[in-house]
Amino acid sequence: MPAYALALSLLVTGPLLGPGYLLLRDAVSTPRSHLTDAALGLTEAAPRALPQDFFVAVASTVVDGGIVVKVLLVAGLWLAGWGAARLAVTVLGAGGPGQFLAATLAIWNPYVAERLLQGHWSLLVGYGCLPWVAAGVLRIRSTPPGPAALCGLVFWTALAGLTPTGLMLAATVALVCVVAPGDGWRRLRVAALALGSAVLAATPWLVAAAVGGTVSSPDSAAGVHAFAARAEPGLATVGSLAGLGGIWNGDAVPGSRTTLFAVVATAVLVGIVALGLQVVVRNRAARPLLILAAAAVILPAAMATGPGLTFVDAAIRAVPGLGVLRDGQKWVALAMPGYAVAAAAAPDVLRRLRIPPAAAAAVCCAALLAVLPDLAWGVGNQMRAVHYPASWPAAAARINAEPRPVVALPPDSMREFSWAGTAPVLDPLPRWLRAEVLTTGDLTIGGQTVPGEGARARTVQELVRSGASDRALAEAGVGWVVRESDRDVAVHWVGGSAPASPHRGLLISAHLVWLGLLVGGAIGMKVGSWRGRRRAERDR
Incomplete structure (x- = not known):
């Protein structure tokens, strides 16, 4: 099963595996990243990319940053498929046919395609951890846990925590699975561990938010409508979400989901899940996952209605930290574990019709692949490795030799480069430089500007665009002015500087807490598993 899941993952990411870098909308990889204040969450912006930026910065000191991102992306998809198969075994005792079907559904679905096109590679790492978290909690709940199981839950939770959203998804799955049948006292202990x-x-972004006083700006509410889940052709919003589609960005959608064929694709996916429900609904361990799957579809759909949008807007304005709720469709990831378990039961249901389980699984897997053909090969080759023009590494080397605060023009957060494809992409400079790059975080979606939290960057950019002198810019704390065109990057020395945050040591320590969980959990899981095998061999 691991080999099959890996094969599917490589079929999806194939064009990305050659030399070059992932550069697509929110996905930005560079040869090297650095532990800047921004990478530690010490900026005006909410700490949305922690500890992801810290990890890539540390890992890229040893391995090219482009390779780091590619490996993590492939690993996220691989873990999703392999984990879905393991979860099907844990919950149903599923055989090979059911495992193959669960793995296929977990990897080959619109959620994966749309998040790849949006560039949310680190979210997909968290997505891949969800079935492992679910399986781990269910095993601990049903049998006396050993060190391997306990450390495994810690590891998968920490790995999902590469982003705040991934951690929230994993914690939700864990707590939902805690209510599965089992000893009541053990339930409390598992909940406490989870x-x-x-x-x-969550220590990195909790500490960053406390130190910086920013979780997200109340202005985040301005993007509620822009980020709401979207209905696909022929489907209501709830139908799109039930089919694991409906991302807010209509441009980050595979072509097969932009026509009425989306109705057929959704019917196939939901039909396979519904086929197995009649078996799974009687399984007490599976019921929490099924309830979670239903909630993961219904709640984001409700959030996209008029009253739902009003409620979310008011909630974010009242509690700015709830800005993470704006992108309602991303929470549909919570449906995947329940969907995978239900799909795994489909071959057993069809066996009652005298259809061999292997044949049933083969047909169902082929149907899932056929109704989303453009997920293959980089979502229709839209996701592929690109190469930076020579002016980019030259500009980065020059600035890194004298790292002072940078203001980059044009002022938009997103850039369009002919060499990177037709889709816009986040400015790569902030992830390439040792210096701080002053960015507003403003986004333009469908002609509407969603303001970011970079008030200082906005002020400095206005100075540059108004023709302010170098002296005025230097007094404002600007060291470099960078003007980016399609292929060239022009660098101008100004000479200003700004002190580094006094909280760097604290934030590095907070990130080390997360890294310690990740490494310690992995070591404990492996050592515990090895000791368990040795003990089993002695007992035989």
């Missing part, structure tokens, strides 16, 4: 692991894994 919550404790999640809180510790």
